[in-house]
Amino acid sequence: SSSSSSSGSGSSGRSSSAPAAGRARAAPRPSAKMANTLKPYLDCIRTTLTAAMCVRNFPSQIVERHNKPEVEVRGNRELILNPLTVSRNENEMCLIEPSINSVRVSIRIKQADEIEEILTRMFSRFLMQRAEQFVILRRKPMANFDLSFLITHKHLEDMWKHKLVDFVITFMEDIDKEINGMKIAINTRARIVAYEYIQQFA
């Protein structure tokens, strides 16, 4: 996906010099109603995350000297809290599963059509392959979700909680914008290619 985005930006430079190629058709703008729910949605996620990220070190009760994120192990019911979902509409939601020493945040990104589905899949695969650099990203998303974070007490010892929450919120905003941008780039490039191809028959 990185190669497609770089060549997409290269071709959009050429499109400005070809007026007949037409104005790049922008991705359908979110209606006022949709844009209005974005801020409350992110605010709700921010408060829920701030409340959920109260974790502490809790070594495994089952195996000596082991320290496992309880939200992944799910061995003991008393260590896991109730999962909370925050949803913006039928297609976009965020599942937050807290536990005593870890929090799992799974997000489903808005995918309006097939192109966006493909882009989301490729983009999230790109990110998840580099989960080690990402630190808090989980290598596999949860079922029915596109991306999952796993935040453990160790991360909260190294990083500020409010900054982590800020990061997750900014990430959710940026990923929407990136996928929109990639879709515009694809459409622009496809139009230019089609135009150039049809030229020879004109």
Add this chain to the structure above:
Amino acid sequence: EDDEEEEQQQQQQQPQVERMGEAAEVQARQREVAGLLQHGKHREAVKAALQNPPLGSHDQAVKDMNTEVVLNAICSASDSEIDKIVADLYHNSSPDLCDTLVKYIYKGLADRKYCGVLLKWHASAVNMAGLGPVVRAMTDRKTV
């Protein structure tokens, strides 16, 4: 031993009686809330809907019915009234009602119903009551 068996049988029968009692209670609440909504009394309707939720009940149908009642009451209030109703709940009524409100907000969001309205209610509730109800929604074993 016979006494113990009798006690066990009584305990098995009790949940059934409790369940019937809960269902009847929820239906009564449904009628009360519907009546208040017809008169346009949103504040009282929300307050009445949030009383005595069937926490930790074993009967899913009863819980679902109560969720319907509460979400109906919540979503029929207009946007300008949300802040006033939440302030009233927080200052004048018991703090349990705010906790129950937030629990039902999350339940509604999990079912992906009325998302826009519920997100507004959530913002208002957290503004008024802080993160306490959110934490209690996470930690309370007896879910709504």
